[in-house]
Amino acid sequence: MAVDLTDIEKMEIKDISTNKMETLENVWKDKTCVIIFFRRWGCLYCRLWAKEVSQIANILSNNNIRLIGVGPEELGVEEFKEGKFFDGELFVDVNKKVYSKIGFKRYNYLSILWYILGRVGRNAYNRGKAANIPWNLQGDGLQNGGCLIVERGGRILQSYRQDGAADQLSNDKILEVLDLTAEIRPRLETDLDADSKSESSERN
DSSP, X not given: OOOOGGGTTTOEEEETTTTEEEEHHHHTSSSEEEEEEOSOTTOHHHHHHHHHHGGGHHHHHXXXXXXXXXXXXXXXXXXXXXXXXXXXXXXXXXXXXXXXXXXXXXXXXXXXXXXXXXXXHHHHHHHHHHTTOOOOOOSOTTBOOEEEEEETTTEEEEEEEOSSTTOOOOHHHHHHXXXXXXXXXXXXXXXHHHHHHHXXXXXX
């Protein structure tokens, strides 16, 4: 089901950097935005997604696109910020009104336990542990999130709702939606050149 931005554009979220409330329509008024709605700030899956989407933060910034992370509560946001998991702006949906209006899924205790113990949940857990990402159980663990990509001025380009707690919209898909796929290869080639020069220097 697609998201109708007119249903949420007047709703407010709290800017963590200023502690001021801001309407969503003002968030995307002047710039295209990639908005990640995290499940909760202490969630290992969310911190993993934050780390991975931050890998394209420079590409987004260079193209005048805002990378925004929203959480459903304030509990844990300072720890998330201090942990530097996310290379973007942080907001809180203080009363979870945006999450509710968009229709992000909520688990019950049995269904979230079933998911965590399932293959996808275990694989994501192992990736997060391998990356040494710390996590905790603070906050509402039953909330799911998703992602909105909104063009400057308020035209929706992509709406994505998590089905499972570890699901995420891939970086490749985000760049595809924004027509920026071509920018990832030059960066990779530059990185490879740098690695090659480093290896050559070490041999000499």
